[in-house]
Amino acid sequence: MTDISILMPAPMPEPVIAALDARFTLHRLWEQPDADAFLAAHGTAIRGLAANTLAGPVGAALFDRLPALEIVANFGVGYDNIDAGAAAARGIVVTNTPGVLDAEVADLAIGLLLATIRRLPQADRYVRDGRWEDAPFPLSPTLRGRTVGILGLGAIGQQIARRLEGFDVAVAYHQRTRRDDVAYPYHDTPVALAQACDVLIAIVPGGAATRHLVDAEVLAALGPDGILVNVARGSVVDQPALIAALRDRTILAAGLDVYADEPHVPPELRAMENVVLLPHLGSASEHTRAAMGQLVVDNLLSWFGRGTALTPVPETA
Structure with missing residues (x-):
């Protein structure tokens, strides 16, 4: 050849x-x-x-x-x-x-969720800065009692859902069509899913059909205790709307592995303490x-x- x-x-x-x-x-x-x-x-x-x-x-x-x-x-x-x-x-x-990358991305999504909700990077910096010697690290939010919505229950989304079952949390989903092979509750719009959950994990494909699928309306529906995790594509989330929602405490926090204009991450996101930022690591293992x-x-x-x-x-x- x-x-x-x-x-x-x-x-x-x-x-x-x-x-x-x-x-x-x-x-x-x-x-x-x-x-x-x-x-x-x-x-x-x-x-x-x-x-x-x-x-x-x-x-x-x-x-x-x-x-x-x-x-x-x-x-x-x-x-x-x-x-x-x-x-x-x-x-x-x-x-x-x-x-070949489904399990790796699903693992990363769970890790990013835990890091965001338990504020693990912030706690690491707290220790490194020597602040633990002065006072205990503040209590974090919890995954207990939450409902996790998965935006896109494809191959990776299903692996995320199976991992979440081990955490004893409720799981629901939205995608263009309802699946007949899963028992998770289905919601027919992203807004309806966000209203029914307080964690939203985005794992839909990128492209014109999903551009800004997570917009200001979805973020408002997620609510002030809500957490967004994006392991899909940066285009899936309206990034300026997300920055505003985090700044105004429309939602509690976000864990992001992808961005609108990679590798450029807006300084507003980099300055926020209620965000965990990763450099697009979803499948990035050897x-x-x-x-x-x-x-x-x-x-x-x-x-x-x-x-x-x-x-x-x-x-x-």
């Missing part, structure tokens, strides 16, 4: 680069002194694209420069960085990396990133070896 040209617009983990280099002719676009000139000279030969969020938007403008493109293998389960509709219109298959990278490689190998993709996204399946 070494005669098949694969384009990688932005860096991926070294094992992915090495595996693709060994099996294909891999072009590292970020190493080119003039990316436009490279695409003009070599774009017609590119048959596969290995993409991630660092590559920026992947859509019609790029596809038009790659007329032989057959497959976009995305590093990540979310693929809102890719215009799957434009790909489908051109007969290009898009793949992602579902399954084990899980290796599994994600292998699935990128395996999708390309399967497509060019057997003509089928292992994990095509619904728009291009």
Whole structure:
């Protein structure tokens, strides 16, 4: 397969680069002194694209420069960085990396929830600053007696729900359609879910359909004892509305792993003591990133070896 040209617009983990280099002719676009000139000279030969969020938007403008493109293998389960509709219109298959990161993201969501509600980062700073010698750390809120609403009960959402069952808390959910295979209470709008719970965990896909799904109305419904945890995409939450809700104590606290304009986090959020901020760590373990990278490689190998993709996204399946 070494005669098949694969384009990688932005860096991926070294094992992915090495595996693709060994099996294909891999072009590292970020190493080119003039990316436009490279695409003009070599774009017609590119048959596969290995993409991630660092590559920026992947859509019609790029596809038009790659007329032989057959497959976009995305590093990540979310693929809102890719215009799957434009790909489908051109007969290009898009793949992602579902399954292999579900447990890791669910673990992180639970950890972020506990860190937020029990104020663990703040307590750590309290000890490091030597303040414990002067007075005990203030009492924290609790998870006891709460109802946790899950916004998006897909594969990851279900794993979060199963973990929450071990904490003896009530679980409810909202997504576009009710599931027949779970017993959790269903609410038909995000506002209705927020009204019924005092913890809201967002784990829906990004993209236009979910942009600002958590807005000022949802946050107001969550209430002054409410906690928001976002492990979905930054676009899912109206970030200015969230900042206002935290500042005005419309809600109690938030735990955030994702932001509207990563890696830029607004100074207002960084200054708040009722927020726990993580640098998009959802799947960021060595084990899980290796599994994600292998699935990128395996999708390309399967497509060019057997003509089928292992994990095509619904728009291009």
